[in-house]
Amino acid sequence: MSRHLVRRRDASAPGGWAYEAHLIVLCGGYSSTHTRARRTAAAALDRGGVVDGNVSNLSIVSSPSTFDPSHGDVEATRIEPTDDELTALAKARRKTRGRKRALDRSRRASNPGQYKPSKRQQTRAERRAAADLPARTVQIPRGARTANTAGAPQQAYRRDTLSAGHRLNRTRIAQAAASAAEAKDHRARRIAERIVTRHGADLVVEDCDIRTWYRLWGKALQTTTPGRLLAAIARECENTGGRMLRASTFTTKLSQTCLCGAQVAKTLADRNHHCTSCGLVGNRDMVSAALSAHVRLENPDDPSTARLDIVQARGTQSLFHEGLQEALSGQPQRGARPTRGRIHAAAPSRKHPAQDLCSTKRHQPVPDKPRMSPDPRTSGTRPTSEQPAVRTTHPQARQLRTDTGRTSQHHVMTLRMSP
Numbered sequence: 540m541s542r543h544l545v546r547r548r549d550a551s552a553p554g555g556w557a558y559e560a561h562l563i564v565l566c567g568g569y570s571s572t573h574t575r576a577r578r579t580a581a582a583a584l585d586r587g588g589v590v591d592g593n594v595s596n597l598s599i600v601s602s603p604s605t606f607d608p609s610h611g612d613v614e615a616t617r618i619e620p621t622d623d624e625l626t627a628l629a630k631a632r633r634k635t636r637g638r639k640r641a642l643d644r645s646r647r648a649s650n651p652g653q654y655k656p657s658k659r660q661q662t663r664a665e666r667r668a669a670a671d672l673p674a675r676t677v678q679i680p681r682g683a684r685t686a687n688t689a690g691a692p693q694q695a696y697r698r699d700t701l702s703a704g705h706r707l708n709r710t711r712i713a714q715a716a717a718s719a720a721e722a723k724d725h726r727a728r729r730i731a732e733r734i735v736t737r738h739g740a741d742l743v744v745e746d747c748d749i750r751t752w753y754r755l756w757g758k759a760l761q762t763t764t765p766g767r768l769l770a771a772i773a774r775e776c777e778n779t780g781g782r783m784l785r786a787s788t789f790t791t792k793l794s795q796t797c798l799c800g801a802q803v804a805k806t807l808a809d810r811n812h813h814c815t816s817c818g819l820v821g822n823r824d825m826v827s828a829a830l831s832a833h834v835r836l837e838n839p840d841d842p843s844t845a846r847l848d849i850v851q852a853r854g855t856q857s858l859f860h861e862g863l864q865e866a867l868s869g870q871p872q873r874g875a876r877p878t879r880g881r882i883h884a885a886a887p888s889r890k891h892p893a894q895d896l897c898s899t900k901r902h903q904p905v906p907d908k909p910r911m912s913p914d915p916r917t918s919g920t921r922p923t924s925e926q927p928a929v930r931t932t933h934p935q936a937r938q939l940r941t942d943t944g945r946t947s948q949h950h951v952m953t954l955r956m957s958p
Contacts, residue, residue: 540562540563540564540565541562541563541565542560542561542562542563543560543561543563544558544559544560544561545558545559545560545561546558546559547559547714547717548710548713548714548717549710549714550707550710550711550714555706555707555710577732577736578735578778578779578780580736581735581736581739581740581779582740582779582780582781584738584739584740585603585604585605585610585739586601586602586603586604586611586738586739586741587601587602587603587604587739587741587742587743587832588600588601588602588734588738588739588741588742588743588832589601589742589743589744589828589829589830589831589832589834590734590742590743590744590769590772590783590828591744591745591793591824591825591827591828591831592744592745592747592749592765592768592769593765593824594752594756594759594760594763594765595619595759595763596617596618596619596763596824597617597618597619597730597763597765597768597769598615598616598617598618598822598824598825598827598828599615599616599617599618599734599738599742599828600613600614600615600616600825600828600829600831600832601613601614601737601738601739601832602614602829602832602855602859604741606851606854606855606858607858608858608859612859613829613859614737614738615825615828615829616734616737616738617822617824617825618730618734618768619763620762620763625762628762631715631719634715635712635715635716638708638711638712639712641704641708642705642708642709642712644679645701645702645704645705645708646699646701646705647679647680647681648678648679648702649699649700649701649702649705650694650699650700651677651678651679651680652685653684653685653692653693653694653699654680654681654682654683654684654685655680655682655683655684655685656677656680656681656682657680657681657682658682659681660677660680660681660682661682663675723764723767724767724771727764727767727768727770727771728771728775730768730771730772731768731771731772731774731775732775734772734775735772735775735776735779735781739781740775740776740779740780740781740782741776741781741782742772742776742781742783742784743783743784743785743786743831743832743834744769744772744783744784744785744786744831745785745786745787745788745791745793745827745831746785746786746787746788746842746845747788749765749766749769769783782839784836784839784842785842786831786834786836786842786845787842787843787844787845789843790843790844790845790846790847791830791831791834791845791846791847792847793827793830793831793834793847794823794827796830796847797812797814797816797817797819797826797830798817798819798826798829798830798852798853798855798856799814799816799817799819799852799853799856800849800852800853801814801815801816801817803815805823809823810822810823810824811823812826817856819856829855830847830852832855833847833848833849833851833852833855834846834847834848835847835848
């Protein structure tokens with residue numbers, strides 16, 4: 540047992556810090572009765588699942604470990620933030636940007652000698668001097684910080700004079716960031732619990748470095764946090780008694796292969812899978828997740844030893860033909876571009892009741908203008924008038940009756956996420 544004194548940012552506390560005494564007991568973590576019962580039931584599931592991480596969503600597909608239709612059906616789940624959550628996050632970002640601009644203005648006003656005037660301020664001063672007008676005192680210089688020939692500031696930032704308002708805003712920004720991180724961790728834990736409860740504790744995920752995704756989709760990754768979700772799922776699998784394995788994308792090529800074994804070339808902007816050999820049509824992430832269920836690793840600790848069992852994948856496609864087609868069908872992409880300003884409730888549509896769920900306007904890329912990088916907002920499929928999108932919320936799943944009498948479950952988890 541050990542004791543630690545921890546401090547955290549608190550704008551309402553004197554000095555901007557709140558101090559807490561944490562007691563750490565060196566023993567197993569506490570688990571409630573409900574959690575133990577849930578993990579025991581998840582460990583008893585004889586299913587193998589696959590998690591496909593994407594920029595805008597997370598796709599999970601699981602099937603019985605025996606690949607016998609009598610032991611269960613193919614189940615698919617997709618996790619993505621809703622439009623309301625994206626709007627709330629955009630509002631929080633605007634608030635943070637406003638506070639940071641206020642911090643910069645306060646620092647410049649308190650230390651005017653450490654900044655140069657902007658080009659507009661210099662032009663105005665030259666114009667007044669040419670007109671024989673008295674020079675105006677610049678209260679807040681808006682130019683760059685004065686620096687030496689090497690580009691280093693002449694005065695360190697820690698030596699600047701800071702006002703009380705500046706310190707208060709800085710504390711509020713740190714407190715809001717810590718609160719948002721804690722909310723995202725809590726959301727990731729709840730999602731991991733539901734995934735392991737439904738799909739089992741033995742999961743496979745593609746071995747990819749999510750840090751490289753930030754070069755193209757930094758803001759989108761901050762919204763969906765796929766790395767945080769995958770880490771939470773891995774911890775929940777270990778606590779349940781299973782393990783989440785990683786498979787290399789170079790040896791398996793899941794996004795470029797169909798269940799029948801045919802090669803289906805796709806770019807990052809192509810979010811739909813359409814195989815001309817067997818006719819399988821579905822969401823790209825869902826198909827990749829279903830194909831990952833047939834990945835075998837010679838060494839579980841080495842992702843490069845992963846190999847794809849095409850023979851078993853073909854057998855699964857023939858056994859779960861209708862149910863697999865329904866489970867892998869594309870779903871409309873949630874998360875349209877948030878609207879700036881106040882959000883008003885849209886009038887209900889009278890064309891079709893199911894179309895109201897996806898009636899938000901979405902970003903349409905200009906077809907004539909070439910895109911230099913894939914747009915993460917185009918992931919997923921869009922609902923059409925001929926086939927309206929139908930969405931259900933976990934844990935109720937939409938039951939899809941197949942021609943063979945079996946039932947496959949396909950649902951989309953729309954979980955609340957605090958900004």
